[in-house]
Amino acid sequence: MDTLxxxxxxxxxxxxxxGMLHAVDGLTFNIDRGKTLGIVGESGCGKSTLGRTVIGLxxxxxxxxxFEGRNIKTLTKDESLELRKKMQMIFQDPFSxxxxxxxxxxxIAEGLIAHNICKNGIELNRQVSNLMDTVGLASRFALSYPHELDGGRRQRIGIARALALNPKFIVCDEPVSALDVSIQAQILNLLQDLQEEKGLTYMFITHNLSVVKHISTEIMVMYLGRLVEKSPSDELFEHTLHPYTQALLSAIPTVNLDGKKERIILQGEIFSPINPNPGCRFAARCVYSREKCREIDPEINEVTPGHFVACHFMEEINGIHVK
Ligand SMILES: Nc1ncnc2c1ncn2[C@@H]1O[C@H](COP(=O)(O)OP(=O)(O)OP(=O)(O)O)[C@@H](O)[C@H]1O
Ligand code: SF4
Ligand SMILES: [Mg+2]
Structure with missing residues (x-):
């Protein structure tokens, strides 16, 4: 596989x-070129901080x-500037x-001008018009202001801005959560079409597990700054192994074939991410928690190829044995 x-x-x-707030606390992962890594977890678990830190914001x-095999801290100033173009972000609230x-x-022209991409005004106009076309914004909106447009069109401007510098990697931070449900699908389809056309690689942050299942190649579940489970998308939904992921997935409003679905309600206090206690960060809310959980932080282990879980009692909880 080609790791980007x-x-x-x-x-x-x-x-x-x-004290020190551990927003992102020791995450290790990779994303292959042209693929999408979905990031899920409750509000405040560090998803946006992760996205912003990865791209250097x-x-x-x-x-x-x-990035492309090179440690970004070893890049020269010029190389870092080039890298900034390759890594872009699409934000949740296109209005703000x-x-x-x-x-x-x-x-849309702002980034092109800042990076001196176009030789003259004619070329700039042509590029802007191409970008509007690419994201499905009719040319009649070229002179409109954001407040004159609906949420879907505003997000299309956000996408055009991200695409302007011809990036390879885009962090999409809740790009559809602020949109009407009817428009969400259009924007998701646009992002998928662009990925296919341009070979883009995405980190896709969302609260919405149905969205993440639909769009991601792999999914990473975060809890208070830590990675608790990571797996290919289908596998995560078929074999959900971490107690926190099990609770998250149980909350998706779908009905099993037998018509029943048990929702796991999480109880207990969320630990503070400030000067966090030793041990598993999920211990206060986990029904399987024992003394060891409160004392020792579980390591993340590969359970089946590509499926990683951080839980001391994963085998017992799921009735499986890992060799
Ligand atoms: N600039 C900052 N200064 C101090 N704390 C911060 C800062 N930015 C984020 N945090 C804290 O870091 C933690 C992670 O925040 P982050 O915004 O990354 O979470 P998130 O998973 O994106 O949440 P949401 O789903 O609500 O967007 C939170 O506890 C937040 O309060
Ligand atoms: S390590 Fe313990 S507290 Fe943490 S998820 Fe596993 S069983 Fe629950
Ligand atoms: Mg966020």
Whole structure:
């Protein structure tokens, strides 16, 4: 497989009045070129911080990020500038990420101008018009302002902006959560078409497990800054092994063939990500928790090829034996 992004022991801590907040705490994973890694987990578990740290919008507190085989901390200034073009982000709320005083075409042109991509105004206009076409924005909207457009069209501007510099990797941070359900499918289809056409690689962050199942090649489940389970998408839904993932998936509103579906309601307090206790971060809410869980942080192990789980009692809980 052709790995585009390789992340090793990535950490991002924030200094807060109460101590160090461990937003991303030692994540290791990679993403193959042209694939989508879905990131799921509750609000505050560190999904956006992870996305922003990977593409360099936030400085990391530890670990390494390799892009196309090169450690990005070893790049020269010029190489880093080139890399910035290759890694882009699409945000959840297109309204707040767009400048309200810029027209659609000005917004899309911004990155092209900043990076001096076009030789002259004619070429700039042509590129902007191509990008509008690519994301399905009719040319009549070129002089419109964001507030004059609906959420779907505003997100199309966000996508055009991300595509302007011809990236290879895009972090999509909840790109459809702010949109009406009817428009969500259109934007997801657009993202998938663009991936196929341009060979793009995505990190796709979402609360919506149905969306992540639909769009991801692999899924990574986070809990309070840690990686608790990672697996190919279908496998995760078929063999859900971590107690936290089991609770998350049980909340998807679908009905099993026998018409019943038991929802696991999580109880107990969420540990603080500030100066976190030793042990499993999920221990306070896990029905299987024992003394060992509160004392020793479980390592992440490969259970079946490509399926990783961090839980001391995974075999017992799932009635399986791993050789
Ligand atoms: N700039 C910051 N300073 C201090 N703490 C921060 C900062 N940014 C994020 N955090 C904290 O880091 C943790 C992870 O936040 P993050 O926004 O990455 O979570 P998330 O999983 O994206 O949540 P959501 O699903 O609500 O978007 C949270 O506890 C948050 O309060
Ligand atoms: S390590 Fe213990 S607390 Fe953590 S998920 Fe496994 S059983 Fe639950
Ligand atoms: Mg977020």
């Amino acid at each position: 992004l390789d992340v090793k022991n990535l950490k991002k801590f924030f200094k807060t009045p109460g 936030l400085s990391k507190s530890g670990g390494d990020v390799f 990420s767009l400048n309200p005083r810029m027209t659609v075409s000005e917004s």
